[in-house]
Amino acid sequence: MCLAVQQLLAALQNQSNSGSFRVINPYYVVTRTMNLPDTDRIYLSPPCMLGNERAMLLDAFDSNWIAPLGPHVNAFEQELAARAGTKHAVALSSGTAAIHLALNLIGVTHGDTVLTSTFTFCATANAITYTGATPVFIDSDLETWNLDPDLVEQALAAGKAAGKLPKAVLAVDIVGQTADYDRLSRVCEKYGVPIVEDSAESLGATYKDRPAGSLASIGCFSFNGNKIITTSGGGMLVTDNEDWATQARFLATQARDPAPHYEHSVIGYNYRMSNLLAAVGRAQLENLDTHVNNRRAIFRRYERALGSLPGIRFMPEPEGFYSTRWLTLLTVDPDLFGASGNEIRLALEAEKIESRPAWKPMHLQPVFANNELWGGKVSEEIFANGLCLPSGTALTEIQQQRVIDTVLACRRA
Numbered sequence: 001m002c003l004a005v006q007q008l009l010a011a012l013q014n015q016s017n018s019g020s021f022r023v024i025n026p027y028y029v030v031t032r033t034m035n036l037p038d039t040d041r042i043y044l045s046p047p048c049m050l051g052n053e054r055a056m057l058l059d060a061f062d063s064n065w066i067a068p069l070g071p072h073v074n075a076f077e078q079e080l081a082a083r084a085g086t087k088h089a090v091a092l093s094s095g096t097a098a099i100h101l102a103l104n105l106i107g108v109t110h111g112d113t114v115l116t117s118t119f120t121f122c123a124t125a126n127a128i129t130y131t132g133a134t135p136v137f138i139d140s141d142l143e144t145w146n147l148d149p150d151l152v153e154q155a156l157a158a159g160k161a162a163g164k165l166p167k168a169v170l171a172v173d174i175v176g177q178t179a180d181y182d183r184l185s186r187v188c189e190k191y192g193v194p195i196v197e198d199s200a201e202s203l204g205a206t207y208k209d210r211p212a213g214s215l216a217s218i219g220c221f222s223f224n225g226n227k228i229i230t231t232s233g234g235g236m237l238v239t240d241n242e243d244w245a246t247q248a249r250f251l252a253t254q255a256r257d258p259a260p261h262y263e264h265s266v267i268g269y270n271y272r273m274s275n276l277l278a279a280v281g282r283a284q285l286e287n288l289d290t291h292v293n294n295r296r297a298i299f300r301r302y303e304r305a306l307g308s309l310p311g312i313r314f315m316p317e318p319e320g321f322y323s324t325r326w327l328t329l330l331t332v333d334p335d336l337f338g339a340s341g342n343e344i345r346l347a348l349e350a351e352k353i354e355s356r357p358a359w360k361p362m363h364l365q366p367v368f369a370n371n372e373l374w375g376g377k378v379s380e381e382i383f384a385n386g387l388c389l390p391s392g393t394a395l396t397e398i399q400q401q402r403v404i405d406t407v408l409a410c411r412r413a
């Protein structure tokens, strides 16, 4: 066995024997949460290994399927599809890759436009540009903080009148909660425009009892390090359409035509998930409900402690929506509360507590400053006053109380 592998195995062995907390910047490995001294830095949404992750990773390692294919990749696809309520799933190297391929599958290409949420992470809009299409940004509504279906309808009507309908609507399920897909579907069906669901942040959420990811023709998830379950980096494309799933696997493996040599008729990508990471993902998925329940409990404690204070407003969860509360997101009216979201963030930082402003809308990003925009005020207000509080699955009540006390101290100050 080579020295590097011996060292890796020895490090893993030490970690499991010590039963202690190892801090690995910027995330930590959760082994025994009770051992965490409450003076340690509190992260926004660190990875949390709850069960069989280490065993499954070593199983993949020992099997020598150290490749972007293997039994864990196949099993992870089946298990994730079952959880997402779709017939097929394709394991990929990132959520961004999943969105890029999804747009590719429905034929988005150079010169097209795609309607998408301005209140999102840049990966949503970037994936649109990878296809050669241009993102058109749509504001959020006040009920869900996701795509406003009325603005989508206005943009589609304008596109039709101008003789150029968008090729797709890329709906985003932001911060653990889905968009309003019944309303969006009605609007999009009227204009014959397909919807793709960027559910990178919302695995485990439901909408009218239907799982996030299954609410449009194709769904996309991320297993990035800060997501509700993680493979360190990874993504999944889910769909009921078998041809699309087959084509996604083909494109994700450099579009290799059937031949003994390497033969290629179209441009492909190197987008498949590693079997090692799929093993971690399977173990994480086993405990998805625990992750969701813990994060919802964390949200409720924040809501109880801060919800009745003047100027504090939590991201709403309308009836029929079930959010994972991946992150607890609130807005702070500085005049009513007595401190701004940014002042609270700096006070938390001084206490070694990581918090983060809400997503800066895409239409305010220099790179998309000239793109078409519908509305904009709702997301601007969420960005101006929004704050995401630590929400990791393993956040203890003692840690959370430190966060709450610091927020309350800002108010008194």
Ligand SMILES: Cc1ncc(COP(=O)(O)O)c(C=O)c1O
Pocket (backbone or CB within 6 Å): 093, 094, 095, 096, 097, 120, 121, 123, 124, 172, 198, 200, 201, 221, 222, 223, 224, 233, 234, 235
């Ligand atoms: C809304 C949204 N879409 C897409 C992505 C991209 O996922 P990944 O980082 O796995 O590429 C992320 C997160 O990272 C996200 O938050």
